[in-house]
Amino acid sequence: MVIALSLSALASLAIVTQDASPLRAAPRDSATSQAQLTAGDALEVRGQRLDYLQVWDHRRERGGFIRASQVKLTGTTAADAPELLAWLRFVRDTPGQEALGAGLAAAWLKAAPAQTPAADTVEALDALGSMADRVARRASSSNAAGNAQPTAGTNTRLTAQLDGMATYGVRWLSLEVAGQMRICYDGEAFRRVLAQPAATPEQRARAALGLTRHDCVDPATPVSQRDALDRWRADVLDRVTDADMATLPELWRQRVFMRRAGVWASVAFGQARRQEAAALTASAQAGQRALTALAAVNKNELTDDDLIELNDAAMRVGASRWAAEPAVAVTTAGNQRLRVLTIPGSQPGETCVLLTDASHGPQQPLLRHCTFSVVWPASASVNTAGTAVSLAVQPLATWRELWLMKRTPDGWVLDVLPPATGNPLGTDIGVVEFAGWVGDGEPRVLVSREARVDGRYNRRFEVSRIATGEIDKQASTPQLLSAFQRWQDAGWKRQTVMLR
Structure with a gap:
């Protein structure tokens, strides 16, 4: 890491402690303000006039005066290191003081002597990373969609903090x-x-x-690079060893489990796409690791914010959960034999799904x-009458659809059921699953959906008419629907993560 601002020549250093502190042309409140300084800015002290310090701002290459009460005076010698580290410990967990913390961390890294304990260095780096x-x-x-628009002052302050931290x-x-x-x-x-042996389990976690945040993966990353990135993220999480997990505070252990579940689900999808x-x-091994990590999460040990992460992790695992199942391509319906086959398409990465029976072969x-999605043949299910077939198809690592193939007077047609009306190429994630066939009266299908669209989470269970696609009934839990109590598929109940 490069500390862009040189502090070596500063015998007396002033670190600004308040945002929007004016750098004035003279030591008076009425003097012209030459710049608005940000908490964490480092200034060289060149003198004092009244209750003002005369300083030079190397970042902006200009001098001026600032009130002594708006800065912290320090040096960059070994004798100053303990106090700087104490200040850094004080501000590291204070929201809004991140830029100040970066300035203190930079000053400490400069002041720390060569024989500084490795644990102190790790602590300073951990603090800097956490604040950033x-x-x-x-x-x-x-700027997130759906949030209230921030005030102009908030935007200005955030921009100043980002610029100030970039200085270091x-x-x-x-x-x-x-x-x-x-x-x-x-x-x-x-x-x-992570490269420091002196790091504690919590610091490594x-x-x-x-380093493995899902929302910091660029959606525009090419497929080959995305697969490599997901495998790298999985390796990073494995740096938190089993011994570390045994001693981690409960909350951090749960967070690592949730992140592992989501990352390994992405790895499973990426591997399956290669065919x-x-x-x-x-892919099967990665899918199993994702399920194992999700099963290890204890939701009673999570904060309210972490419960949001748990829902997201569960949907990611749910999207790729068929990776852990044996690849079976044959299903049976009544006296006729329906087969769901997959063959390579005419273009690289393309898969073609064929529905055949005794009279209709692959030709x-x-x-x-x-x-171009990942098709999970093991998910194929046929209703008793042999008039409908369900199939799980996954276009993205975080989005799984349900294909419903049904027989009509004009032949077989395909309906695609998405998890929700959302944008899977953005921040939306979701899963829709086949949950069973209803065998009495008009042919119907049980469907479970779970999605987060525009920041809103929704999970529901539906009874839908196969012929028209209309929803007969729906509820937030399957216990509220009698059809689910009677007709839900045993395999779905055993495998789904929606019933967590």
Whole structure:
């Protein structure tokens, strides 16, 4: 990590402690303000007049006067290091003081002697990474869809804090997601924490979580790079060892489990998309790791905010859960035999789904539909009458659809049921699952949906008419629907994560 602002030549250093502190042309309140300083700005002290300090701002390359009460005076020698570290400990968990914390961290890293204990260095890097990650989240949330628009003053302050921290070598990544700008910390301090043997389990866990955020993965990342990135994220989380997990505070352990579940689900999807024997084996192993991690989460040990993360992790795992199931392509319905087959399409990465029976082979299937999504043949299910077939199809790591193939007087047709009316290429995630066939009266199908669209989470269970697609009944839990009590599929009940 590079500290962009040189502090070596400053015998007496003043670190600004208040945002929007004016740098004045003279030591009086009535003097012209030459700049608005940000908490954390480092100034060289060159003298004192009245209750003002005469300073030089190397960042803006101008001098002036600032009230002594708006700065903290310190030096950059070894004798100053303990006090700087104490100040850093004080502000690291204070929202809104991240830029000040970055200035203190930079000053401490300069002042710390060569024989400084490694634990102190890790603590300073951990604090810097945590503060950078926190201010980036706040900057992103101020522009998130559905949130109240921040005031002009809030935007100005956030921009000043981001610019101020960038002065000390903190780098930001700007991503455009669903028409919104997202700011992410590049994670350099966290990488250094993970490289230090002196890091505590909690520090390693915090660093691993900071480096593997789902919302800081660029949606525009090419497929090959995304797969490599997901595997790297999984490796980073594995840096938190089993021994670390055994001693971690309960809350941090649950957070690592949830992140592992989501990341391994993405790995499973990426491997399945390659459609190679070795990759499919790796996909099955990754899918099982995702399910194992999710099963290890104890929701009673989570905060309200963490429950949101749990729902997201469950949907990610639910989207790829068929990766952990054996690849079966044959299903039976009554006296006739229906087969759901998959063959490579005419274009790279394309898969064609064929519905066949005893009279209609692959050359003349009952239905043929090609897609660039991942098709899970093991999910195929046929109703008793042999008039409808369900199939799980996953276009994205965080979005799984339900294909409903049904027989009509004009032949077989395909309906695609999405988890919700959302934008899976943005921040929305969701899963829709086949939950059973209703065998009395008009043919119907049980469907469960779970999605987060525009920041709103929704889970519901439905009884739908196969012929028209209309929803007969729906409820927030399956216990409220008699059809679910009688007709739900045993395999769905055993495998789904929606009943967590």
